[in-house]
Amino acid sequence: MARIAHVDDHETVRIGFSSLLADQDDLDLIASHATVAQLVPIFGEIDLVVLDLRLSDGSTLVDNLELLVGAGVPVLALTGADNLVDLRVATRAGVLGVVRKTDSRDVIISAVRLAARGESIVTTEWAAAIDSDPQLPSAGLSPKEQQVLALYASGEKSVTVAHRTGLSTNTVSEYVRRIRTKYAIAGRPAHTKIDLYKRAVQDGILPSPE
Numbered sequence: 001m002a003r004i005a006h007v008d009d010h011e012t013v014r015i016g017f018s019s020l021l022a023d024q025d026d027l028d029l030i031a032s033h034a035t036v037a038q039l040v041p042i043f044g045e046i047d048l049v050v051l052d053l054r055l056s057d058g059s060t061l062v063d064n065l066e067l068l069v070g071a072g073v074p075v076l077a078l079t080g081a082d083n084l085v086d087l088r089v090a091t092r093a094g095v096l097g098v099v100r101k102t103d104s105r106d107v108i109i110s111a112v113r114l115a116a117r118g119e120s121i122v123t124t125e126w127a128a129a130i131d132s133d134p135q136l137p138s139a140g141l142s143p144k145e146q147q148v149l150a151l152y153a154s155g156e157k158s159v160t161v162a163h164r165t166g167l168s169t170n171t172v173s174e175y176v177r178r179i180r181t182k183y184a185i186a187g188r189p190a191h192t193k194i195d196l197y198k199r200a201v202q203d204g205i206l207p208s209p210e
Helices: 011-021 037-045 061-070 084-093 105-116 124-131 143-153 158-165 169-185 193-202
Strands: 002-007 027-033 048-051 075-079 098-100
Touching: 002 011, 002 037, 002 105, 011 027, 011 105, 027 037, 027 105, 037 061, 048 061, 048 105, 061 075, 061 084, 075 084, 075 105, 084 098, 098 105, 143 158, 143 169, 143 193, 158 169, 169 193
Parallel strands: 002 027, 002 048, 048 075, 075 098
Antiparallel strands: none
């Protein structure tokens, strides 16, 4: 059972999101608030925060993402806005994906389920934000993806990466596939392990060789 928290400053949206998860046996909505600050006491109990990118409590998107990601709380952005700057900020901060409030019920639930497992959700909007941002340092890789990339691109075998990250070998392979996809979306293809090593060095995930 994945423990989900939802942050949105509109009560009707929070009610609607709660109804989406009501009949999902593997997703438990344990908190629903208008601000990120209200979640601080239960950060350790949360597997995923579904966050609206624009809140009206005076907080900034950067502050909210730094608070959540800095505490190791995974984030999925659920937004109704079409603001490319916000999408770039969210991507740089390491959110697992961005979905729209106007997306279908099945799309939103699927995104929440995948993100709760630590998987990234690559959408058209998110890909566009990655592709058009010259300052993005790592093609929007999540912290876990960066960890997998650092180990795999350093020459470790998948079984070793799995052992050191606490993932299964199959999950490591899926992570590597998603990493390649993100770099391809960003216009920086990484078809080989050497290419992945180069990207990791370029993005500061691995140190430059002597």
